[in-house]
Amino acid sequence: MAQSSGEGLTGDKPNCILEPLTLPERQDTPSTPPNSTDHAAAADSGGDSDRLGCLLCDQTFEDYATDRDMFLAHLLVEHKLVIADVKLIADLKRYAQHWKERLRDKPLTEFCSVIRTNTHPTDKAPSEDFYLLCDVLPEDKELREELQRGRLEQILTQQHKERTDAHFSRACLFCKMHFQGNRCEIFNHMTFDHGFNVGQPDNLVYANEFLDILQEKLEGLQCLYCEKTFKDRPTLKDHMRKKLHKKINPKNTVYDKFYVINYLELGKNWESIQAEDDTEVVSVDTDKEEEWGDWEEEGAQAVCLFCDVSAESIDKLTEHMMDAHSFDFRIVKESLELTFYQQIKLVNYIRRQVHQCICVLCQERFPSRAAMLDHMTSQGHTGIPDKSVWDQPQYFFPTYENDTLLCNLEDKESDNGCHGDGIVVAEELHVPNEASVLRDILRS
Structure with missing residues (x-):
């Protein structure tokens, strides 16, 4: 639980997601509430x-x-x-x-x-x-x-112990906010509020020791990524923000100890396992490219805007959202006469709100997605707020990097996304608003 807040290397910024997210690969029913190492x-x-x-x-x-x-x-x-x-x-x-x-x-x-x-x-x-x-x-x-x-x-036992430890107590590395209980909270806070992502908390082990090392580096005015030392904290903060160095150095093998993947196979660490995955992709028979494309299309799953239910058919997914959440995206699109670009922004807006457990309509935040959905259903908040809320340039960027639903949006004006004689027309943006968003991103 967060107990207090303050300003550190980066200012706290609500409703800010800077790391890539991924949707669940497949969920047909509603969800319920190292080894190259010296270690x-x-x-x-x-x-x-x-x-x-x-x-x-x-x-x-x-x-x-x-x-x-x-x-x-x-x-x-x-x-x-x-x-x-x-x-x-x-x-x-x-x-x-x-x-x-x-x-x-x-x-x-x-x-x-x-x-x-x-x-x-x-x-x-x-x-x-x-x-x-x-x-x-x-x-x-x-x-x-x-x-x-x-x-x-032993590593899995240690990891389970840390995941179930209710006595975890630690201050954020970048601000004065203090966390007690589940260790996931501090890592999620640093990811969402400070743009510092070290991966999923459940993939980590020896979390306290890991945080000790990071804290020692920051107190020594050392950048966590390039590991250069600076004269004072403001200079370090500026460097990490401008250079996008709010991450750890993947080449520093000291960190291998803290990731479970480095313990899975004898003689392999995360780099060798990742290289094998890349090799498998490259080695696909190019003569079967068409078959591979068919396989990808058949297996693609579009995920519900509000829960983890997924379906290969957009029609089935639309029916689910109508039945389970009283939300019909097609009616919303037609009644508001949304352009293709506005559809993209609306989907990304809803995704971001739901991910952060914030009501899509009234902006109230809840401790869990289940509580938020209960609120939206009981209060009839399954509608869409004013365009000024979601029709913003920041929502051009996908909330989830594997959001298949975005690939199935329809553009009435052209099957190829072009207008008139095949010329792509960019959507007009309100320049002051765009500049404001860019400033917010740079400050985060």
Whole structure:
């Protein structure tokens, strides 16, 4: 719950959505009210959990974070042993313990590949044998996968704990507003009121630690995106606003720890998973482009303006909105003689109001969408306000980036969106109003 408000890096601005939103992919019935990472230490717990023991002798290393390189150097120098892809091991301590037990009575050659160096006749240094422990060995691969599953279970348990924690208490990074209870509220507040989007709160883990890092950077007058340091807070604020740097640096691997996606598959982080998705799209057979287009058209779902119900047919969706919400978009369009551009603005206006739980007609805000819909039904507020409210340039921009309904709006004047002899005529805009909107966007 928000307790107080104030001014920080950005001013609070109501009714402002700056991040891309997406509608639910499919909902036929009404809704009801890491691994390229160095964060294996996060899976450890307990007082001595960070202590590493050598696989082949009694040497121990007290702290994982600071002594891991010394541990690996010791294995290489003293025992000629190399662990492959050590960064991908979810729990290095348990990994080392397993192999320490296995190597008590058996030689390294039983499990490791042998690499002999300086074997060329011209090499002056004597040849040496090094031992490589890697996942080519089925036992090693199975161990790594088991540790990965264990870490994922721990991360999901931690995430569930944070999602259900009612004792969360934290101040906004950009203003004096304080939040208690569900952690989603502070992230949503920073997204909607300050344009600072770090993704869906339910995709995050170790949220307090994440916010600590961000707060420390801001207190150190450091930009969160380009990570440059500035002389004072107003200069930093100005920089982040003008450069659109109100986001974190995706190349900074320190943040990998806080996103669940980085724990899902062994050896893959968000970048590699995203690259795979992009590859799949690019690799679609171009000879079947027409079939692909047909598939997309058949599967496209238009979502109701007021709830999550969707349908492939606009007619069915219109019937649903009439029956469930007493709203007929076609009658509104015809009675107000809306142009194609005005239809777009009206849809985006309604989408934005409903997303923020604000009554479409009277502008009253409610704590939930269900409460807002109850109000609209009971008060008969399913109509449309005066054009001056929604016929604004800001509503040219889609509230949801995948809003199929916008693609099915009809333009009476032309099937191709052109007028007369094929010349596209831009809608006249009220310049002072347009300028006002641009100033608001730049100030947000």
